[in-house]
Amino acid sequence: MSAGRLAGRYSLLRPLGAGGMGTVWQARDEMLDREVAVKELTLPEGMSPKERSDSITRAVREAQATARLRHPGIVALHDVVVENDRPWLVMELLRGRTLAETVREFGPMPPDYAARIGADVLEALCVAHAQGVQHRDVKPGNVFLTGSGRVVLTDFGIARQEGQATLTEQGLMIGSPGFIAPERLEGQPGGPASDLWSLGATLYTAVAGGPAYSGSAAQRVRATLMEPVPVAPGPLGPLLAAMMAHHPSARPDARTAVDALRQVAAGAEAPQLPVTQTVTAPTKVKRRGGAARWIAVAVAAVVVVAAGTTAFLFLQGEDDGVPSAFTVPMDVCTLLSSQDVGGVLRTQNPPEGRPDGDEVGPKCSWPLSGSGVGLQVQKDSDTVDPWSMSGDSARRLFQNQKRYWTRFKQISWTWPEIGVNDSRKALRTPLRPIGGVGEEAFAFELKGATGRVHTAHVFYRLANLVVSVEYSTLANKPTDDDIKQAALRVAQASERTLRDAG
Known part of the structure; x- marks a missing residue:
């Protein structure tokens, strides 16, 4: 990719979703002056040569299969680009x-x-x-x-x-x-x-x-x-x-x-269907x-095929109390108790959780004037909801999130509910692995113009779930370490709730 463009033509604008096979981007075709969707194939680390080859073959097959089809009910494929040792599929952008x-x-x-x-x-x-x-x-x-x-x-x-x-x-x-x-x-x-x-x-x-x-x-x-x-x-x-x-x-x-x-x-x-087209159980085959x-x-x-639909039972598995997979949909706002929220936001009257969601997954926020907590259970773009993720898909999504956040050192940040109505520039601190939460986790912070940390992020994986946590404060009193520890406590509290539910 040169000059910030794929094939010198497609400018990647923002991610629309991350899946086990990579990231889907909203992009602009500068040559034809139109917005498109670009599917970037990213391969997990540690794959064997055959697995890498199969993954690339699968992406190329998607291009071959789709490019032959012309119908308003089938997503249109515009272009295929091979760059940075992986294929990129350029498709129409659907809204x-x-x-x-x-x-x-x-x-x-x-x-x-x-x-x-x-x-x-x-x-x-x-x-x-x-x-x-x-x-x-x-x-x-x-x-x-x-x-x-x-x-x-x-x-x-x-x-x-x-x-x-x-x-x-x-x-x-x-x-x-x-x-x-x-x-x-x-x-x-x-x-x-x-x-x-x-x-x-x-x-x-x-x-x-x-x-x-x-x-x-x-x-x-x-x-x-x-x-x-x-x-x-x-x-x-x-x-x-x-x-x-x-x-x-x-x-x-x-x-x-x-x-x-x-x-x-x-x-x-x-x-009425013909008699031969019976809806009762057919003859055994x-x-x-x-x-x-x-x-x-x-x-x-647990899952040898891509998880597809919402399920309604837990799969108990590991001896350490972690289910093999969490498959019961939960209200994300119940992952933190009012005591958890009040303790982090330092208030005896914690706000009610505000449920929301986007293409990445369901989320909940607890905003006050000047501070707030946010939590999201994430999914990839190939899966219906987070509770249908497999363990392998969650591991790939976790690695994809690490790769995604390492790309951006400066981030535009806003949170109107806590009083940040205008977009502010923030510098991201280096990603670092952390312990004490989940089966694997990483964290980073955002610094404002004064060089002080105002927001801390934690991402962790537990079985088949990837959870992101955000804690922000506009106050001058908390130290950078206080803010980091507050986000970690939120992550640990949500993990305890998940483990108890499992």
């Missing part, structure tokens, strides 16, 4: 929110609205399937709803093209538990009907407000393979159950499903040992 974020914030969708989304996504999938491309990771987090009403299918990062060898070695599954079709869990490559199943599971989440199969990764795999297909509430229930039939041949064809979805979107009832194998792998490894 809005994912289906997962929408359901999480507003709850179940009206059936007609969900049906329109489903029809739009399925028509986009039909375009991909016609060109021999299977998406393989259709889920709420990969369906984007723009402010203009456009429905866009994103992230063809694990797409499979007919006639092309799969990225993964035999026996390794890629996808999101609860959204992977049964035949793919059994080790088959799948096909268009597998994407249809995943779309059915996605729309189930939309109309029910939660996933069809909940629990740990292993429990979701087991339920997908062994349990009867659940029926969602409302007029879409029978159609979605048909789309999620255990055997591919029992599912409706894409055109039939699109027509049925369009009818529901128009306010009519879903048409040969398992080839796949179910037992995948369940065993998921139990042993």
